[in-house]
Amino acid sequence: MPAPSFARLVLAAAATTAALAAGPTLAQQLPPAHSLGDLRYQCGGIGTDESTAMRAAMKDYPLSLLFARADGAYEANIEVHISSSQGGSNQARSFVANGPVCLLQLPPGSYRVEVQGAGQSHSRTVKVGGTPQSLDFRF
Numbered sequence: 001m002p003a004p005s006f007a008r009l010v011l012a013a014a015a016t017t018a019a020l021a022a023g024p025t026l027a028q029q030l031p032p033a034h035s036l037g038d039l040r041y042q043c044g045g046i047g048t049d050e051s052t053a054m055r056a057a058m059k060d061y062p063l064s065l066l067f068a069r070a071d072g073a074y075e076a077n078i079e080v081h082i083s084s085s086q087g088g089s090n091q092a093r094s095f096v097a098n099g100p101v102c103l104l105q106l107p108p109g110s111y112r113v114e115v116q117g118a119g120q121s122h123s124r125t126v127k128v129g130g131t132p133q134s135l136d137f138r139f
Contacts, residue, residue: 008076010074028052030103036093039082045101046075054101063126064134065102067117070074070111075139085110 027045030053031044033064033113045051050072067075078097097115108129115122126133 031099036095037091039093040105041095041102041116041122043095043097043102044099046076046099050099051101054099054103058101058104058134059132061103062106062108062128062132063104063111065097065104065113065115066133066134067097067100067102067134068136068138069114069118070138075117076100076114078137081114083112083114084107100123 002106028048031042031050034041042054045054065080067078069075075096076099080097081092081094082101082104083092095100106128108126110125110130112123112125113135115137120138120139122137124135124137126135
């Protein structure tokens with residue numbers, strides 16, 4: 001096998017340098033995932049890089065939650081309670097969202113999402129399965 005040419009080595013080095021300069025990959029910019037029963041979630045979005053990564057990943061999750069004030073400023077430390085709105089197993093899941101964006105992996109079904117923060121409470125129902133859903137809560 002012939003040795004790679006100098007030009008190929010230079011191009012390979014340039015591509016590697018460009019990839020490193022581009023910064024961390026999307027997966028590296030997402031916060032760690034947590035599990036509660038059959039719920040897997042990631043909350044974050046603090047800082048431009050993480051916020052951009054979280055918003056870009058929303059299309060890959062069955063359900064996303066967004067928390068903001070009426071003026072558009074992000075909110076964090078929101079209490080989240082998710083329960084099945086179907087008959088049968090009614091496993092409730094509760095956590096505190098430590099960022100304005102939450103990405104959730106849930107089995108298909110209908111759910112009631114209740115949130116509390118900034119002195120206000122809101123609730124919505126959502127059907128998960130099929131196209132990704134997003135719930136936007138304003139405080």
